[in-house]
Amino acid sequence: MTTESLKNRAKKLRNAVQGMFQVSVTHSQALELVAKEENFPNWDAACASFHSTTVSEVESAFALEATYSCIRQTLSPSTSAGALIVVWGVTGQGKTPTARALVDDLLRQPNAQNTTTILHAGNRDLSYPDNAAVRYVPETESILRCGPVSEQLVVVDDLRDPHTAIEVVAMVLAGVKAIVTIHAKSPIERIRTLLRLQGIGAGLLDRLLDNGQVKTIIATNQHGLNQGNTDPEWQAAIRAAIRLEPDFIYTARKNVVFVLPEK
Known part of the structure; x- marks a missing residue:
């Protein structure tokens, strides 16, 4: 851009x-x-x-990282608590490829089920591997009005609609794990703005933030789909985010920046 x-x-x-x-x-x-x-x-x-700032300067431009304990609280697969992972950036920065890399890593894990169920809402630019059973919700439709959400993971590509924003917050409060991409430079404030436009939900978002259930990840094309995500440090960073392997938590700093929730 x-x-x-x-x-x-x-x-x-x-x-x-x-x-x-x-x-x-x-x-x-x-x-x-x-x-x-x-x-x-x-x-x-x-x-x-x-x-x-360009994408290649992400490492120096965004230095804040969430603590290990805070990441565990948010993304641990062993907990029934919901989690909201927000992949953010501007147009062309790699939000969708970054979200796909997160999903791919989840599906590659040895303890992952043979078939992972995913609900995808929004743009359909994000494709999924064969071991994912995907239910698509059209971009113009309400997620919750399309039936009960029983999928293991919800992916919202390009969150722009206030109604969808409150639905995402409600689902996470109910225990859903969600990955959302959003066009913004201040992702939490952008979501809060959408909730205010809807007239409800800003307080519920604050509750998720206080509970450590929200994390934001800067998008980057550096390790996008076109390169196959073969960089070992990128894979280590994703594993550190999703599975929290202690051996990889430090190398993760070089590639994926976990920004502490904004108040």
């Missing part, structure tokens, strides 16, 4: 809005609309973003 691609989108958006609603839209207004779409406060902030 570059400022030039955003400008091209703004030009198309301007023409579409003017043609559909018969209203005058300036080029600067279209730029501001595109910036809002990408979750930036304004066009200047969007431009500054693409000229500052």
Whole structure:
């Protein structure tokens, strides 16, 4: 994603809005609309973003990590408590490949069941291995209205809808393990904003945060699907996240950044 691609989108958006609603839209207004779409406060902030930190500089830009005990509390497969893992970043940063890497590692574990049941909501860009039984919920549909959630894992790719946000929080409170991708630079605050738009749920999110049931993981293309996720340090990082193997917890720092929940 570059400022030039955003400008091209703004030009198309301007023409579409003017043609559909018969209203005058300036080029600067279209730029501001595109910036809002990408979750930036304004066009200047969007431009500054693409000229500052790059994905390759993730290690130095995001240094905070969750403690070992906090990760265990959130992701331990032996507990019945729900967990919310938020994969975050901007367009093109690798949110979907990072989520897929997390799921793949779960399915590769020796103690994983022969068939893992997954409920997938949102974009269908994320494919799954043969040993996963997947139920898809259309992007425009309510998750909970599509039937009881009995799957072992819920994946929401590209969380943007306030109603879906409250459904995710409710499911995690009920004991569901969920992986969510979200376009944001401050993922917890973005989810809180969606809940406020829905008018309910911000307090429930705070309860999950207080219980240590929420973690955020920065997305990165560096170890994306196109490279097959064969890097041993990347695999070690994922194992450290999901299975919490002590031998790998330190090498995990180099590849996956666990950011402490924001208050």
